[in-house]
Amino acid sequence: MNNHAIDAATKAFVAYRDLLFTVAYEMLGSASDAEDVLQETWLRWVKVDLAQVRDQRAYLFRITTRQALNRLRTLKRRKEEYVGPWLPEPLITAPDMTEDLELAESVSLALMIVLETLSPIERAVFVLREAFDVSYDEIAAIVDKSPTAVRQIAHRARQHVNARRPRQVVSPGEARRALELFRRALESGNPQDLINVLAPDVVFVSDGGGVKQAALRPIIGAKRIIRVLLHGLPKIEGALTGEPTVVNGNPALIMRLDGKIDGILAVRVEDARITGLYYVRNPEKLTRIESETPLTLG
Numbered sequence: 633m634n635n636h637a638i639d640a641a642t643k644a645f646v647a648y649r650d651l652l653f654t655v656a657y658e659m660l661g662s663a664s665d666a667e668d669v670l671q672e673t674w675l676r677w678v679k680v681d682l683a684q685v686r687d688q689r690a691y692l693f694r695i696t697t698r699q700a701l702n703r704l705r706t707l708k709r710r711k712e713e714y715v716g717p718w719l720p721e722p723l724i725t726a727p728d729m730t731e732d733l734e735l736a737e738s739v740s741l742a743l744m745i746v747l748e749t750l751s752p753i754e755r756a757v758f759v760l761r762e763a764f765d766v767s768y769d770e771i772a773a774i775v776d777k778s779p780t781a782v783r784q785i786a787h788r789a790r791q792h793v794n795a796r797r798p799r800q801v802v803s804p805g806e807a808r809r810a811l812e813l814f815r816r817a818l819e820s821g822n823p824q825d826l827i828n829v830l831a832p833d834v835v836f837v838s839d840g841g842g843v844k845q846a847a848l849r850p851i852i853g854a855k856r857i858i859r860v861l862l863h864g865l866p867k868i869e870g871a872l873t874g875e876p877t878v879v880n881g882n883p884a885l886i887m888r889l890d891g892k893i894d895g896i897l898a899v900r901v902e903d904a905r906i907t908g909l910y911y912v913r914n915p916e917k918l919t920r921i922e923s924e925t926p927l928t929l930g
Contacts, residue, residue: 641678644688652696658759659700661720661744669699694774697756704752715842720744721917722879722896737801738763739880741910742900746796758789802901808883810901815874823858830854831905841914
């Protein structure tokens with residue numbers, strides 16, 4: 633390939649890079665694996681004769697999705713051996729992303745946890761159709777299925793996700809208020825303040841990956857979670873503080889222990905109360921948090 637062709641391939645790839653990263657990340661739940669997929673996409677894209685490509689975006693979607701599907705199968709084996717609950721790798725995102733409610737919801741940790749319950753093909757079809765509005769015909773070409781089969785897969789995946797996703801998409805302001813009330817209640821150690829902000833059937837999921845201490849199963853119920861928060865966390869040596877941030881397009885807290893990042897705490901909010909708490913402590917999933925500037929997904 634001559635320099636002109638490489639320049640043209642590079643220009644096209646850079647133009648769609650953020651979009652391709654978001655596709656791969658939503659399919660995999662892992663930023664490091666998404667980056668690997670993009671590297672594999674680039675190696676294949678640079679060998680393509682662009683003169684034969686009618687729709688560069690569609691072609692790049694096809695390469696990225698197929699590479700992500702291959703990677704999903706490897707990740708599945710890795711997750712089967714994982715210690716405790718597996719949570720997606722959190723991403724610090726640009727603050728203004730919270731204003732795009734659809735995009736923020738599509739990459740929220742709460743929804744991405746639901747996507748984990750889909751099969752690889754269902755997840756690919758759901759992400760491409762629901763998050764990026766790719767046509768059924770295009771998706772069919774990407775996943776080597778007929779358009780009719782893709783419609784059936786999309787319908788099945790949508791039903792599955794809708795039955796498990798949050799009932800409503802709350803405004804960023806409402807989510808921030810609930811998170812701030814939770815942070816203050818945690819700092820004050822007042823059980824009643826925590827009861828006021830946590831839904832009775834709230835779920836607490838923590839991911840230590842076998843490296844950091846974390847519950848091996850989700851904890852369900854406000855009273856049980858409050859006992860953990862008020863009696864378990866104080867046993868951690870050092871001062872634990874929460875710093876507001878935006879993770880995966882939604883308000884969250886960077887939890888610091890004596891100034892060093894201990895984890896990321898994301899929440900699901902419904903009817904002004906917290907229904908889900910997701911605490912990522914696995915150091916391997918926090919390596920990007922300190923070093924990176926906020927990402928603009930999409």
